[in-house]
Amino acid sequence: MDYLPLPVVQMPFKDECGICGRVFSYSYLKRCQRCKRLFCRDCMVPDVSTGDPTKMLCLNCARRTVSPRSVGKYDPLRRYLMFRAAFTNAVELHFAKIDGIISDNLPMSAFRNEKWWNNSSSSCHAKSWLDAGWRMHEVNLLEGYVVFQKVKSVRTKGYRKKRSRKKAKKPFTPAPYRFPRSRKISKTKAAKLYARLKNLERKRAAMPKYRGSFKPKSAQEKRMYNPEEKPK
Ligand SMILES: [Zn+2]
Ligand SMILES: [Zn+2]
Structure with a gap:
């Protein structure tokens, strides 16, 4: 067979x-x-x-x-492209890289539909690269990458704002120096302190002195141990 x-x-x-x-x-x-x-x-x-x-x-x-997001999903992509604009005019990004930038997943339509990548300012994801001064130049769904091209440089306002915010509005004036008052301790206070010291001294003198590391058991420990009783 x-x-x-x-x-x-x-x-x-x-x-x-x-x-x-x-x-x-x-x-x-x-x-x-x-x-x-x-x-x-x-x-x-x-x-x-x-x-x-x-x-x-x-x-x-x-x-x-x-940790749910508080800013727009594609905001990090806008910031990333603004940052890249300082160095280059074209950026090729793999979809996985964009996932990493926005720390989220692109929707399924980004993988299936080329139209998702259209440069239309009505979609919030396209706005992210248009606002940054970039345009989608080429998208390859098979290999999963997109090429953006810089069309204009957008000033990164955030940086300048931060600097101006740091500037102090008023000139610096140091706090006035205060001379320390020389204070005299009251006689009652001094007497009380002295008495306390004396008491401590007396107490220490009254304590029995033990040789070596021997220490008498505390009253509580003594109560717990009964020499008449057999150990359990
Ligand atoms: Zn994995
Ligand atoms: Zn998931």
Whole structure:
């Protein structure tokens, strides 16, 4: 009997982790409960609010549940591009790098839909790079990167503001020097102190002196130990 050759099915059994970018087999990857993307087990934690290990969250989503954001999601990207503007006119960013910059995950549409990357000022994510003076030049969904190009340099206002805020408005005036008053201790106070010292001296003299390290047991310890009683 002839053996029929088994059909070899080429299945993509590996995928990339959404945070660290390493490629693993599906057995080592899990889907985040919140953003529904695949991550390796090193980049996931059990649901932070319930601790349920069957419900895993990616580190980005876990951070988001622990400390919700107070500024815009894409604000860090705007700041990053403003910073890069000082050195370069074009920046190629991998999607994972943007995830890192905004410390969150890009939405699924950023991975699937090129239109998400359009330079339209009506979308808050595009506003982040437009406000920074950059434009999306090229996006490659297959390889997962985007190229931004600088169109104008935007002054980083924050830096100047910080400096002017630091400047003191009034000239510095040192606090007036106060001469210490020479005070005389009252006679009653002196007498009381003297009496206290004398009392201490007397007490010390009245204490019996023991040789070496011997110390008598305290009254409380003596009460606890009864020589008549057998030890339990
Ligand atoms: Zn990973
Ligand atoms: Zn997630």
